Amino acid sequence: MAVAPSSVKYLQSSTPFTLPTQLSPKFHLRFPSTAAARANSTGFGFSTRRSVRRKPPVVLRASAADFSPSIGELLGEVTVFKASGEPVVFKDLWDQNEGMAVVALLRHFGCPCCWELASELKEVKSKFDSSGVKLIAIGVGEPKKALLFSERLPFPVDSLYADPDRKAYDVLGLYYGFGRTFFNPASAKVLSRFDSLRKAVENYTIEATPDDRSGVLQQGGMFVFKGKELLYARKDEGTGDHAPLNDIIDLCCQVPVA
Numbered sequence: 001m002a003v004a005p006s007s008v009k010y011l012q013s014s015t016p017f018t019l020p021t022q023l024s025p026k027f028h029l030r031f032p033s034t035a036a037a038r039a040n041s042t043g044f045g046f047s048t049r050r051s052v053r054r055k056p057p058v059v060l061r062a063s064a065a066d067f068s069p070s071i072g073e074l075l076g077e078v079t080v081f082k083a084s085g086e087p088v089v090f091k092d093l094w095d096q097n098e099g100m101a102v103v104a105l106l107r108h109f110g111c112p113c114c115w116e117l118a119s120e121l122k123e124v125k126s127k128f129d130s131s132g133v134k135l136i137a138i139g140v141g142e143p144k145k146a147l148l149f150s151e152r153l154p155f156p157v158d159s160l161y162a163d164p165d166r167k168a169y170d171v172l173g174l175y176y177g178f179g180r181t182f183f184n185p186a187s188a189k190v191l192s193r194f195d196s197l198r199k200a201v202e203n204y205t206i207e208a209t210p211d212d213r214s215g216v217l218q219q220g221g222m223f224v225f226k227g228k229e230l231l232y233a234r235k236d237e238g239t240g241d242h243a244p245l246n247d248i249i250d251l252c253c254q255v256p257v258a
Helices: 034-039 071-076 112-130 143-152 167-171 178-182 185-200 213-217 245-254
Strands: 079-082 087-089 100-108 133-140 160-162 221-226 229-235
Touching: 071 167, 071 229, 079 143, 079 167, 100 112, 100 213, 100 245, 112 133, 112 185, 112 245, 133 143, 143 160, 178 213, 221 245, 229 245
Parallel strands: 100 133, 133 160
Antiparallel strands: 079 087, 079 160, 100 221, 221 229
């Protein structure tokens, strides 16, 4: 289950999002005091006395074998929402007998890295369609945020769903928290995708961020189902740590679809 977040203040602006060409040499992070960090419900603490260089943790990503065989059944009962606001349960999103679906759980609709991932998904959607594979993209936020995301990116609205209460994320055990969102080593790979990220956010608006700002601490993941059987699972370790789409395409092409 998601950890109850502490209060998160988020700057709202209608100013279009732009990426800097480089970081200033003076750029630095200000960490909270040890006492404040310990009081934070995420349990993410820092020491203010001195800087300690630590080895980055080993990155262990989930596989389908890490999930219960009944995960398809459990997820099937979760309700998400179309951009129009109409509720729909997961088991109605694709054929639960032999149908195949790629389920991409984005962080939230106001995440620039999610705009990048959605742009890539949009480009390969025709390959999924020709293989009889249903593309399902889900984001944290209200249906109106999903609609804004769909219009501004743009992204096919019939493949987009909103999960404002992060129910699907909880069932799948996706990562959540301040440290995962802002300081995980896996997030560094975003720096190598600067050009694709900048292109994806040309029409970006921060107004797509969920009204409940605690949603910005949610991480996403990528899953492939055949019926109720989970064939592929990958949890994002940090912001922008997305599954390689070539792996997803290869899997979908190799598995016969009824």
